[in-house]
Amino acid sequence: MNLFISFLIGTFVALPIAIVVWLISFFAFDQTMMLSSAYSLGGGLSIYWLLSMMVKASFLKKNQLTRKEYRYIKKNLDEANLKIKRLNKSLFQIREIPSFKQRIDIIRITRRIYNLTKKEPKRFYQAEKFYFSHLDSIVELTEKYALLTSQPKKTLELNQTLNETRYTLNDLSKAIEKDLYVILADDIDHLNYEVDVAKYTINTHKEQKYLEESRLKK
Structure with missing residues (x-):
């Protein structure tokens, strides 16, 4: 609201x-x-x-919500906003160039999901996996990753842990991208429907025009 x-x-x-x-x-x-x-x-x-x-x-x-439902959603959104701020802070603390694009994508997708849900709270129920699982995981991993990458000396074991964390972050990045697609699923279906209707209208118009031209030639 x-x-x-x-x-x-x-x-x-x-x-x-x-x-x-x-x-x-x-x-x-x-x-x-x-x-x-x-x-x-x-x-x-x-x-x-x-x-x-x-x-x-x-x-x-x-938004077809009761006051109780809205209070519940708002409470979770307020908590999620704090987590996203922690996530952004950790991502900007990481100085690795190769993972720069991935970090920007994570920031963009998490903020997009949050803004969509804030604007239309009913979408929260489509994003529960993001708010109750993926967001917590990616915040914790990013904070630990930022801490480890800031160490001046890296042992073989530390480098191995960093590599494993990178792979996990990559998987989580794909997971939250899927969360965004789930939230937008209805919009995508509606857009596809509108496109199909538009195509049908265009094709019908072309057929009618062709029939009229055929009659005139006769």
């Missing part, structure tokens, strides 16, 4: 109403400035709260 937009809508409507309430209280009902200000503040806050509830209810209805 876009809290900033909700705040702007609430402020845009509540502020003029608060001013009107103050003017009516002070001039029409001859109230003191303090009482007029209290009524104005109470009226403005009431309208702001009411509008916030309406925006939230509209958002939940659009």
Whole structure:
């Protein structure tokens, strides 16, 4: 839910109403400035709260979620956001050139999944494997990998561990890429359907045009 937009809508409507309430209280009902200000503040806050509830209810209805479901999803998204920040910090601490592209891809995909879910919370249920398994694994591995690569002297055993960690990170990178495809599966199916409809329409139009031209030639 876009809290900033909700705040702007609430402020845009509540502020003029608060001013009107103050003017009516002070001039029409001859109230003191303090009482007029209290009524104005109470009226403005009431309208702001009411509008916030309406925006939230509209958002939940659009996403087909209950308040309980949204609280559960928001809690997990807040935790995931902290994990993604840890992940990004660790990835930027790694100075290896060969794995640069892989690290950028991991950052891009994790942020893409998070932003999609934040915008449309119902997608969270399609991304549970990412939030409850893959994200935790990739954060832990990356933090350990960043620590090990920062060591000034690397033994044979340490290099072997680093190699194994690279392979595992590569597998996890592919796993979160699949998680993204799972989230986008419905969109891809819908797009394919639209493409098929468009192709059918074009082909039908071509056939009709061909038949008309054939009749005219006869």
